Amino acid sequence: MSAEQPLFLNRRSTINCRGHLIDTSIPKVMGIINITPDSFYSGSRFxxxxxxxxxVEDIIEEGGDMVDVGAYSTRPGADELPEQEELDRLLPALTLIRKKYPDLIVSVDTFRSNNARSLVKEGLTDIINDVSGGDIDSAMFETIAELNVPYIIMHNKGIPQNMQQRPEYRDVVAEVSLWMARKVDILRGLGVNDIIIDPGFGFSKTLEHNFTLFSHIEEFDLFQLPILIGISRKSMIYKLLETDAEGALNGSSVLNTVALMKGANILRVHDVKEAVECVKLVSKIKSASKY
Structure with a gap:
């Protein structure tokens, strides 16, 4: 590697969670738990x-590797939730989960650095999943560096209340890639080693943007970082299929399969059993193709 090449080209297929290395070259399934009354999919509200x-029991029994807990609905047009109220929702739920399942990998879906710090300091979460990529809370990157925890950085433009108001791109793949490159370079400069990238399907993107971006997932391997894909039951599926979130399981499984074939390392899903089956089948295809 020449001195001119950026730091983010160093390969990392593992993430360090509490001193344990998680190998994402073997794809992982992250089960969604929303402790909110207004998530877009009713089947994920608890x-x-x-x-x-x-x-949590169902996620584990169905073969899930980790959970992602959120208290702030980030669906387009969602109501704003005060910071303290978000923390008040998260604390009891995460305490409950940690007490019963101390070894389970727990991710928290929050874009607020104060809440991230509180939950990590309490030992209640292993990963911070930020749907704003550090854009809403400017202190998030430095907080992640201080806490030394894995960070899921998702592409987004705007906030949940306005992100779907006429999103525009000249070249969605190039623009998302450039945005991600800049963010990853900043994180690396702060000493953040465990970074997971999420292209942000369904966030500040039209149906066409989403499918154009999806068709180029493999291009994000440029970063040599684990790639998380979250398309489970989203509108990009059910609008195209002329159904609703409840009827989007089949479509979700199809796109999860394609994402795995294109190099996805983590699937963030509502339907764990089906996603685990996708991982098993695609892993078998990939291993068989080596002979």
């Missing part, structure tokens, strides 16, 4: 203790 634990 607010009562017993329902949260049952959801």
């Amino acid at each position: 607010r009562v203790d017993r329902d949260i634990i049952k959801r």
Whole structure:
């Protein structure tokens, strides 16, 4: 590697969670848990203790590798949630999960650095999943560097309340890639080693933007970082298929399969069993093709 090449070209297929290396060259499945009343898919909403634990049990039994817990709905047009209220929702749920499943890898979906710091300091989360890529809270990158935890950086333009208001790109693949390159370079400069990139399907993108970006997933391998794909039951699927989120399971499985063939390392999903089956089948195809 020449001195002129940027730091983000160093290959990393592992992430360090509490001192344990997670090999994402073997794709992982992340089960979604929304402790919010207004998530776009009703099947992912859990607010009562017993329902949260049952959801975690189901994710584990179905072969999931980790969970992603969110208290702020980031669907387009979602209402704003005060920072303290988000933390008040997350603390009891994460405490419950950590107590019963101390070894489970837990990601928290938040774009607020104060809440990220509080939850990591309490030992309640292993990964921070930021749907704003550090754009909403300017302190997030330095906070992640201080906390030394894996960071999922997702491409987005705007906030949930306005991100779908006429999103425009001249070249969505090039623009998302350039945005990601700049962000990763900043994180590397701060000493952040465990970075997972998420192209941000369904966030500040039209249907055409989403499918153009999806068709070029393999180009994000340029970064030599784990790639997370989150398309589960999203509008890019159900609008094209003329159904709704409830009827988007088949479409989600199809796109998860294609994403894996294109190099996805982590699938963030509502339907864990089906995603695990996708991983098994695609892994078998890839291993068989080596002979």
